[in-house]
Each structure stands twice: as structure tokens, then as C-alpha cells.
Amino acid sequence: MHSVVCIKQVPDSAQIRVHPVTNTIMRQGVPAIINPYDLFALEEALRLKDRFGGTVTVITMGPPMAEVALRKCLSFGADDAILVSDRAFAGADTLATSYALAAAIGKIRENMPVDLIFTGKQTIDGDTAQVGPGIARRLDYQLLTYVSAIREIDHEKREILVERRAEGGVQVLKTKLPCLITMLEGTNEMRYGDMDDMFRAARHPLKQWDRLAAGIEDPNVVGLKGSPTVVGKVFAPKPRSQRAEIIETVDNDPKNLVVTLLAKVFTQHPKLEREIERLAK
Amino acid sequence: MNEPVKKPARKKVELDPRFVNYKHVWVFIEAERGVVHPVSWELLGEGRKLADALGVELAGVVMGPPGERTRQICGEAFHYGADLCYLAQDEVLRDYRNEPYTRALTELVDTYQPEIMLLGASTLGRDLAGSVATTLATGLVADCTELVIEADSRNLASTRPTFGGSLLCTIMTQRHRPQMATVRPRVMAMPDADTARSGRIVEHKLAIIESSIITKVLEFIPDAQQDKPQLAFADIIVSGGRGFKKQENFQLVWDLAKVLGAEVGASRPIVQAGWVELDRQVGQSGKTVRPKLYIAAGISGAIQHRVGMDGSDVIIAINNDPNAPIFDFAHYGIVGNAMQILPALTEAFRAQIALARRAG
Numbered sequence A: 001m002h003s004v005v006c007i008k009q010v011p012d013s014a015q016i017r018v019h020p021v022t023n024t025i026m027r028q029g030v031p032a033i034i035n036p037y038d039l040f041a042l043e044e045a046l047r048l049k050d051r052f053g054g055t056v057t058v059i060t061m062g063p064p065m066a067e068v069a070l071r072k073c074l075s076f077g078a079d080d081a082i083l084v085s086d087r088a089f090a091g092a093d094t095l096a097t098s099y100a101l102a103a104a105i106g107k108i109r110e111n112m113p114v115d116l117i118f119t120g121k122q123t124i125d126g127d128t129a130q131v132g133p134g135i136a137r138r139l140d141y142q143l144l145t146y147v148s149a150i151r152e153i154d155h156e157k158r159e160i161l162v163e164r165r166a167e168g169g170v171q172v173l174k175t176k177l178p179c180l181i182t183m184l185e186g187t188n189e190m191r192y193g194d195m196d197d198m199f200r201a202a203r204h205p206l207k208q209w210d211r212l213a214a215g216i217e218d219p220n221v222v223g224l225k226g227s228p229t230v231v232g233k234v235f236a237p238k239p240r241s242q243r244a245e246i247i248e249t250v251d252n253d254p255k256n257l258v259v260t261l262l263a264k265v266f267t268q269h270p271k272l273e274r275e276i277e278r279l280a281k
Numbered sequence B: 001m002n003e004p005v006k007k008p009a010r011k012k013v014e015l016d017p018r019f020v021n022y023k024h025v026w027v028f029i030e031a032e033r034g035v036v037h038p039v040s041w042e043l044l045g046e047g048r049k050l051a052d053a054l055g056v057e058l059a060g061v062v063m064g065p066p067g068e069r070t071r072q073i074c075g076e077a078f079h080y081g082a083d084l085c086y087l088a089q090d091e092v093l094r095d096y097r098n099e100p101y102t103r104a105l106t107e108l109v110d111t112y113q114p115e116i117m118l119l120g121a122s123t124l125g126r127d128l129a130g131s132v133a134t135t136l137a138t139g140l141v142a143d144c145t146e147l148v149i150e151a152d153s154r155n156l157a158s159t160r161p162t163f164g165g166s167l168l169c170t171i172m173t174q175r176h177r178p179q180m181a182t183v184r185p186r187v188m189a190m191p192d193a194d195t196a197r198s199g200r201i202v203e204h205k206l207a208i209i210e211s212s213i214i215t216k217v218l219e220f221i222p223d224a225q226q227d228k229p230q231l232a233f234a235d236i237i238v239s240g241g242r243g244f245k246k247q248e249n250f251q252l253v254w255d256l257a258k259v260l261g262a263e264v265g266a267s268r269p270i271v272q273a274g275w276v277e278l279d280r281q282v283g284q285s286g287k288t289v290r291p292k293l294y295i296a297a298g299i300s301g302a303i304q305h306r307v308g309m310d311g312s313d314v315i316i317a318i319n320n321d322p323n324a325p326i327f328d329f330a331h332y333g334i335v336g337n338a339m340q341i342l343p344a345l346t347e348a349f350r351a352q353i354a355l356a357r358r359a360g
């Protein structure tokens, strides 16, 4: 059983602050973490390894500093880690990203067949949920998104049975290996790595693959050049034509403030007053 | 010599000649077990504007099992603004599965060649859009908050929050077709249905046989109805943010919601801290809501929160920082301590409602 887990290093958005005046993001000093959604993917792959044996390989496309995230995955128990990193990958949109990752997984496959690819549901910085489906399509793997549980794997028949979160319910799906699973959040809990793994992680020779090592001949299919979407203007959200009407009273006592507020809101929105009375009944 | 510096003219990116005949705007109509996801109607409302701006037709794409119900959906699509519908009925399309839906939608695009294709950013829409865009090697912009046609290029300009930023950006697909975008439920307004409208149906026969589809659906377990908070369609929402500091204090949000018969919402840090469940998160990576009244207490109003609630009819913000961005787009604001204002507000509403009850 060989699982490849795709992860991404992202800024810890819980610690991002927005500059109060310029309204831009303050990235300085914000620690980088493993995209939290990816940890559910990694844990699921490790659980399959516990159950059936085998190998877990983690892979990321990113700058050299993403090595830290990979070593973290090793310390949780992953067996091998590959950093796909090249200047040529800069500015990639989701299509170009899935191209590079699919190519690299193709390379991994040359040495050891890949039964399952795992990704998180989405990243917390991009939020697109497009890279997983893109990789599956490129490698012609069956795609199982938003998987909440892996029920069974039949190695003889190379079949897998999963539960998948769909609109309005859960689908129980049976498909063939190899396939790509995007793991739903909250479905498992990340383990703590043991001491052995931590020592191993620190010493493990990390593989770093550039474009050619990842098997990509044509520089035009990756990075900015390989991205059909282009980012045009970047701008701050417009304030409404009018800022909020700030309610004030002489004493600014909470009681008086809210009474003034309600009087104003209900005069200007009489329908809302009736609505509230209706709902409260 | 003082020659004026020549600014490099903005490079005009030409459309790949393979796509010059791609025309018209499409909306994928998402239907499962005969029920259409409302986001599809919202997208038809938006697609109508794009089609009118381009002077082209608006088409709905309806896929499903053979039968009267699937065909009926085309009629509903006309009511919401479609001029025509592409209809693919096949047993392989009974339940949503990635492979047959990807193959079917890709085949329709290759055959009828739309310039724009919109899908809902639902679990189904995201699964399908990513697969189809990769197959077609075209651009896909996720979770757009605004869609317009750029006047000179006639390209689709899709606006979405920047990656991990507090700004918005506009993304375009210049060389490839169709230009694909997903929009989350409730981001766009629901258009009024005009039951007098009608349109034409283009039937497309697929040649996909079940034995060629690897994934099988063994079972569908529907969610129990009242399992989950229904923020998306709530009329009143009371939301709390990090301003409450401690989980005990968040009870004040529940108290007010109870009096109003409202749903409780929250900013992301509150969900991440585990104070409320994920289904209550409002914003870019949570729910988009459009209530008649949205009360935001102790929430700064970051863009990722704002895109989820900007469409509310009336927004009341309570924040102790007069410069909090939330006051830039709320309608009413109280600058003060949420821990004191909220209980007072709960009391005031309670009194108001009691009065109304006695009167009526």
C-alpha cells in the first residue's frame, strides 16, 4: 500500500493581522504551518499504513523553506518526503500547480506504484479546492472528494469503499484503486509523532526536485506561463457609500444606546420591526 | 535630451484562435435527486446580466436521469432567465459521480462551445468544476464575489478575495475558453421567477455506458433535517467574534439569538477555537448569508468575513474600536463593549416583543 500525501505550507492565518490603516495584510513574523486541512489527509494515510502496512510519501510544491513542513510530516510518521521546488513554478495558478504535482507523482510512480493520493479538502490561503481534482484528472485516477470515512479496502480486488459528504447527505461509494481522496476536516485526529520518528525526521535526507527532476520538459506548462488565469488589479474593498451611522447618547449608557438604536432602525425599516415580531412568536 | 519615458503599453493578450467561435453564457444547473440547488437560479440571474452585456444567449445545462422531472427542470431554468437549455438525460447521470458528469459536461462544451461557464461552489460544483477545467485546460476562478464583462476585451472579469489577503483581486482568463467561475450559494441575489418565460431545449445524446464508469454509488444517506444550523436562509443572524475573549462570554450571543428566534453565527477564530460548530462560520470559508438583519458583535469585519454577510439587508455592528473596518460597511454601529451592549440589546428586544404581543 503506497499513499502519496500532497501538502502545502501556508501562513498561519489565525495569526495574520490586518493593518488598521492600510487594510493590508501584515505577513511579517507570521509563522508558516502545514495547511490544517492537509493534516486530516496525512493522518488518514498513516492510519491505512497502521492497518495494512506500506509506505507514506509526502510531497509539496513550494519554496525551499517548505522543507520545514515536510520534516514535520516525517516526524508524524511519514516515510519519505519530496520538495518540488523551482523558480519556474512561481506564479502558478491551480491548473499549473496540479500539472507540476501530477508530473512529480508520475516520477514517484516510476519507482513504486501509487495506490492512493491524498490531499486536504482545500487550503486555508487559497480556498479553491481545485488542485486535488486537477491532479486526479491528469493522472486519470478516480476522484473522491470530501471523504469522511474509508470503510474498507479489498487488496485482492483493488477496491475501496468510502463515505463521501455530498449536498444533503452522505454517498457511499465503491471504486477501484488507484484513486485520489480529498479528506474532509474533522474526520480524524492527528497523532503525536513518537521520539524515533522525530529523530528520524531531523536526519532524513529530503529529496528536492526541480522542474526537470520532476519530469517536466516544457517550461511553458508550469508557473505563470502555464496558468490560464491572470491576476489583474488588486484593490481594497469599497466602503459602502455611507459609513455606519454611529449611535451615540449623551451618557453612552448601554441601555440608552440600544433604545436609541432600535428606535432608529425601526423607523427606517418598519418592515424589519414586523418581521422580528413575527419571528419571535 | 529629455524624451518622455515610453510606458510599455499593456500587452494585449489575444484569444487562442481555436476558441474564436466560442459564444454564449452557460450556467450548470445542479440537480440531485430531482432537486435543484438554489445557487443555480442565483447564477442564472447573474448569467443573464453577462449574456445581455455581451449580446449573446444564456443557456442552462441540465443533466440527470431520463424522465419527466429532468425535463421539467429546463422549464424552471427558463423562468429564471435562460433562453435555452442543453439537456442530457442518461441513466449514468442518476446520482452525481465525478466521472460521468465530467465526461458529459466536457462533451457538451466541446460540442456547443460556450465562452463563459458558471457553476455553484457547492460540494458538487467544486468537484465538477475542477475536473472539467483541467480536462479542458482552461482557467477557473473559485468563489467569485462579482462577475462583469470588461468592456474593451469582452473578457469575463471575476473578482474574489486575494489569496490569504485582505484585498480583492480581479482574475481573467484571456487566451482560453470557456472562462469558468464558481460562485458560492447566496452570494448573488435570487432573481424573480417569471413563469411566462419559455425557451428551447437542445437534447444531447451521450454515449457513455455504465460499464465504463468505475465508481459506483452503493447508498445515499440523507442528512436528518434539523441536524444542522440553517444559516444560509436565516432571516436574522446574531454573530460574535474574538471580541468576546472567553467562551463563557459567547453565551451572550446565544441569549440575544434566542429572544429574536435567530441563528447564531461566528467569525472564523471562534469556530477554530471550537466555541461553535463549523456550520456557524460566516465568511469566505464558511457560509454566505443574506438575512434581513445581521448583528455583528466583537467582529472586526475582515474581508473574508465581509464577503459572507455583505448582502444582508440591515447590518448592526458593535465594536469597541471606532476604527474597526466593520463600521465601513455596517448600516448602524455602536462603539462600545459588546459584553455590556449585547445584554442591553437582548433586554430591549425582549421588551419590544413583549409589547407587540400585548398589543396584538
Ligand SMILES: Cc1cc2nc3c(=O)[nH]c(=O)nc-3n(C[C@H](O)[C@H](O)[C@H](O)COP(=O)(O)OP(=O)(O)OC[C@H]3O[C@@H](n4cnc5c(N)ncnc54)[C@H](O)[C@@H]3O)c2cc1C
Residues within 6 Å of the ligand: A013, A124, A125, A126, A127, B163, B164, B165, B240, B241, B242, B243, B244, B266, B267, B268, B269, B270, B281, B282, B283, B284, B285, B286, B287, B297, B298, B299, B300, B301, B302, B303, B304, B305, B308, B318, B319, B320, B321, B324, B336, B337, B338, B339
Ligand atoms: C483564506 C482565509 C479565509 C478566511 N475565512 C474566514 C471566514 O470564512 N470567516 C471569518 O470570519 N474569517 C475568515 N478568515 C479570517 C479573517 O481574516 C479574520 O481573521 C477573522 O474574520 C477575524 O475574526 P474576528 O473579527 O472575530 O477577530 P479580530 O479580527 O481579532 O477582531 C476582534 C474585534 O473585536 C473587537 N473587540 C475587542 N474587544 C471587544 C469588546 N469588549 N467589545 C466589542 N468589541 C471588541 C476588536 O476591536 C476587533 O475589531 C479567513 C482568513 C483567510 C486568510
